[in-house]
Amino acid sequence: MEKVSEERFAQICEGIKRDREKIILHNPIGTDEEILLWMLLSVLISYLSLSELETPCFTGVPDAETYRKAIRHVLRDRRETDFDIEPFLERFSTSEGAEHAEGGKSAFEDDLE
Secondary structure, eight states, X not given: OOOBOHHHHHHHXXXXXXXHHHHHHHOOSSOHHHHHHHHHHHHHHHHTTOOTTTSOOOOSOOOHHHHHHHHHHHHTTOBSSXXXXXXXXXXXXXXXXXXXXXXXXXXXXXXXX
């Protein structure tokens, strides 16, 4: 079973943060938070080489909490050390749940100022 270190997980999150505008532009459905968490989950599935049986499935329309739960599930036994993923996930949360398409404050807008 592939595992991820805290350092590598931080690098993945930082890469998503760095490319957030492009990611959001090319995935315009959902809030910024949903789009960025979806991207993080997708990268983890690839990075950890998860099989189809190990990949989370969703019923209905997933929201940010659905993606958070899926990421927690994927990382449950796949971390090299027991590091806290919550601060990383919080970096993707949007202010007041505002959507990018509505001109709301984006997940990393403060970092761009």
